[in-house]
Amino acid sequence: MIPLCDPLRCEAAGCGAATCVGAGIASNAEMFDRAEAVIPGGVNSSIRAFRSVGGRPYVVARAEGAHVIDVEGREYIDLVQSYGAVILGHAHPAVTAAVSEAATAGTSYGAPTPREMKLAEAVAARVPSCERVRFMNSGTEATSTAVRLARGYTGRDRVVIFHGNFHGATDALLAAGGSGVATLGLPGTVGVPAGAVAETLVVPYNQVPTLDEGVAAVVVEPVAANMGVVAPSPGFLEGLRVECDRVGALLVFDEVITGFRLGTGGAQQRFGVAPDLTAFGKVIGGGLPVGAVGGRAEVMSSLSPLGPVFHAGTLAGNPLATAAGLAVLNLLDDVVYSELERRAARLADLLADACATAGLNMSFPRVGTLVGVFCGSGPSPIDFDSARTTDEAMYAKFFHAMLAEGVAMAPGAYEALFVGLGHDDAVLDDVAERAARAAAAVAAAG
Numbered sequence: 001m002i003p004l005c006d007p008l009r010c011e012a013a014g015c016g017a018a019t020c021v022g023a024g025i026a027s028n029a030e031m032f033d034r035a036e037a038v039i040p041g042g043v044n045s046s047i048r049a050f051r052s053v054g055g056r057p058y059v060v061a062r063a064e065g066a067h068v069i070d071v072e073g074r075e076y077i078d079l080v081q082s083y084g085a086v087i088l089g090h091a092h093p094a095v096t097a098a099v100s101e102a103a104t105a106g107t108s109y110g111a112p113t114p115r116e117m118k119l120a121e122a123v124a125a126r127v128p129s130c131e132r133v134r135f136m137n138s139g140t141e142a143t144s145t146a147v148r149l150a151r152g153y154t155g156r157d158r159v160v161i162f163h164g165n166f167h168g169a170t171d172a173l174l175a176a177g178g179s180g181v182a183t184l185g186l187p188g189t190v191g192v193p194a195g196a197v198a199e200t201l202v203v204p205y206n207q208v209p210t211l212d213e214g215v216a217a218v219v220v221e222p223v224a225a226n227m228g229v230v231a232p233s234p235g236f237l238e239g240l241r242v243e244c245d246r247v248g249a250l251l252v253f254d255e256v257i258t259g260f261r262l263g264t265g266g267a268q269q270r271f272g273v274a275p276d277l278t279a280f281g282k283v284i285g286g287g288l289p290v291g292a293v294g295g296r297a298e299v300m301s302s303l304s305p306l307g308p309v310f311h312a313g314t315l316a317g318n319p320l321a322t323a324a325g326l327a328v329l330n331l332l333d334d335v336v337y338s339e340l341e342r343r344a345a346r347l348a349d350l351l352a353d354a355c356a357t358a359g360l361n362m363s364f365p366r367v368g369t370l371v372g373v374f375c376g377s378g379p380s381p382i383d384f385d386s387a388r389t390t391d392e393a394m395y396a397k398f399f400h401a402m403l404a405e406g407v408a409m410a411p412g413a414y415e416a417l418f419v420g421l422g423h424d425d426a427v428l429d430d431v432a433e434r435a436a437r438a439a440a441a442v443a444a445a446g
């Protein structure tokens, strides 16, 4: 690797390289200190700061396939994959070429483009419930737009969400849940006024709530992947469909993680339940900032300019992001998904073997291509009350032991592990050896 320059001293050295990342010269600590002086907590998404596992983060200089390389030149097998946004592996040539080609034609116009139309067609062709698709810039925007649309379409205010599901940084969906009971209107974070969640009801996952005619929408992760990985119980999603239909509420699937990750048609295809609206993000942007809402034409036509529900975005349908998204969707088919599922199963098995051999009580619940981590001896979690019994201190130890072995997992006990096209069997063999050493080290340390 050729170091470009030292960004910590580049002003003094008169360095003009805009792309400089100081690879091979700066240390993670120096870089992160400098970030902390100008970015709150040194990060732009709070989990990246390592607060829940302790220690200081590695600072990424570049990535390729299954690997990320930090500014010190250290390489890690990456199981984060941008929290699932990357599915073909980092810097996949098809994505890189599509983005570079798009960039030479301009990065944003503020006018319709062929690519956004093609990406919408690609989504509609793969996900039958999405007759119409509107793009935006993040999963957070997708869920907040879906909620506004559902409220506007139904003329109702109440939104039902599930304890332990995550829908991004949207005020109305950042509501606190109680233990095993339905809770109404408690802000989930400081800064969310009580009024913003006054019409948000939080209920336990995997139980079908009884709704009334005040409910605009039920918003659900069809596979929960932000409290570890929790499968929907048989009948849960079907029950939500029936209950929503009974009272005229919209069923909104938050497929920001599961969309184009579990398979071509996402969780709704896998479980055979069609929502009214679907929120997408992550994979659909190929690692660039994208979100989307898809749904029945009749519901989607309530969005402006056809209908009264406002939506807008300066960069929505962005040429680079839609180019990346198209490149990714074009390479994903049933053959690729069954290979990804085989790799996910292998990852879950090898991690379970490593932990069992070392005598660690850890399990790796899996739904299709999604792998979770649960630190405890009980059965796999079914809701947030059971998911939160995970031993977070144990996760932190395993996380750091894996990192020391050069395997990067997400720095939080409730995140999923991701494999992509970069994680071939040679890489997974490597993960197996390193996980065995990491688990043994955790066991030895007590």
Ligand SMILES: *Cc1c(COP(=O)(O)O)cnc(C)c1O
Pocket: 137, 138, 139, 140, 141, 143, 166, 167, 168, 169, 221, 226, 254, 255, 256, 257, 281, 282, 291
């Ligand atoms: C990541 C995620 C979001 C938020 O998406 P952003 O692009 O981070 O705003 C919403 N819902 C689910 C299920 C997610 O996993």
